[in-house]
Amino acid sequence: AVGEKVFSTNGQSVAFDVIRELCARAGGRIAAPRSPEENEAIASIVKKHNTYAYLGLVEGPTAGDFFYLDGTPVNYTNWYPGEPRGRGKEKCVEMYTDGQWNDRNCQQYRLAICEF
Numbered sequence: 001a002v003g004e005k006v007f008s009t010n011g012q013s014v015a016f017d018v019i020r021e022l023c024a025r026a027g028g029r030i031a032a033p034r035s036p037e038e039n040e041a042i043a044s045i046v047k048k049h050n051t052y053a054y055l056g057l058v059e060g061p062t063a064g065d066f067f068y069l070d071g072t073p074v075n076y077t078n079w080y081p082g083e084p085r086g087r088g089k090e091k092c093v094e095m096y097t098d099g100q101w102n103d104r105n106c107q108q109y110r111l112a113i114c115e116f
Contacts, residue, residue: 002041007031009113016054016092016106023114031113032056032068039078043099052094053111063088
């Protein structure tokens with residue numbers, strides 16, 4: 001837990017829309033780090049499961065501009081060097097096991113991490 005936020009996973013790797021649905025059904029939402037501390041908390045789950053996870057961020061109409069799912073612009077980022085570079089084709093964001101981010105298409109199977 002970081003402040004008021006708790007991050008958890010059911011260990012499933014599924015597509016982005018399925019994660020959104022799972023988290024909503026559980027009463028939370030797909031995890032989106034808004035600070036280095038939150039990023040670290042999510043990264044520790046990713047590391048433990050040794051797989052990548054989707055984050056609750058999506059690319060807007062302008063390539064390279066990312067937003068939280070509530071539509072507000074992302075105010076904290078931890079991109080892998082050289083990312084994002086999908087040029088508008090990779091609308092989702094995955095987290096690597098080292099906590100760094102990469103833009104990716106939304107159809108991959110990635111670890112479902114929710115925030116409550």
